[in-house]
Amino acid sequence: MWFAFALLTTLAWGGADLFYKKGTDSNDKYSHLKIVVMVGLVMGIHATAYMLFKGLTFDPIDLVKYLPVSAFYILSMAIGYIGLRYIELSIASPVQNSSGAITAILLFIFFPRELGVIHIVGVVVISLGVIGLAVLEKRAETEALKARNVQIDKKYQIGFLAITFPILYCILDGLGTFADGIYLDELQLISEDAALIAYEYTFLICAVVSFVFLKGVKKVSFNIFNERNKGCAAILETAGQFFYVFAMAKNAIIAAPLIASYSIVSVILSRIFLKEKLSRLHYAVIVIVMVGIALLGLADEM
16 A cells, blocks of 8 residues: 555645645745745644544644654755745755655665565666656756846856755755654654644644744735645645655655655646646656656565
């Protein structure tokens, strides 16, 4: 079942990425906090509904126990949301999209296990495909800017922003996923249900703090009912998180790089709904990643 959960996570987060792109205003310096509010609100609602539906009780100690994992994830996501304002500098970076491969390597180093040849080939193919896609995205973004005669200050192309956002995201997200693999799969320090609820309530707390800051301190105009794209992104993000926890609990070392390929889904959806053009190389990379996913699916059935 881990493979099905990982695929569902990939599809959900790929869809979320599409709405993140649609709902981000590059001129709004508080857009990342608005996204945090929307995601945290939806996650808080989901956590409460999930507890009531399954008849679970929330133990606050779980929130503290899972806090290291939650902190890595939420901080990396907030940095990613900031990076959406500089998409040509961060989101398309090969560095940022390599966190899944880094997680798999860390888990293999600290918790070695015997992997089949098909598993290894599948992980390598997916990881190389994701990095290749990121390179193509970066190249396409640069060419588009040149075609519009948009000049980007060199200090931002190769300077602080260009390097910091993808590296920070990659490190924090990779460490978060690595910690999740330890908590849920390797050492089983917390149950899947407890981890899901703890993470979503932690995100809700961050959402409340962000909302108070926006409305109470900065007096920013912000109506959650007018944020449809951010709301859709939040719903898909939460759906992906639900499936993600169960995928990581069963086979973290393989699930992590597979889920990292959600950027492929984002590219395909952008082609369909945003009418973004794809080159032959884009399609070739997409096919390569799909082959890698098929290999992991085949290995799961063997």
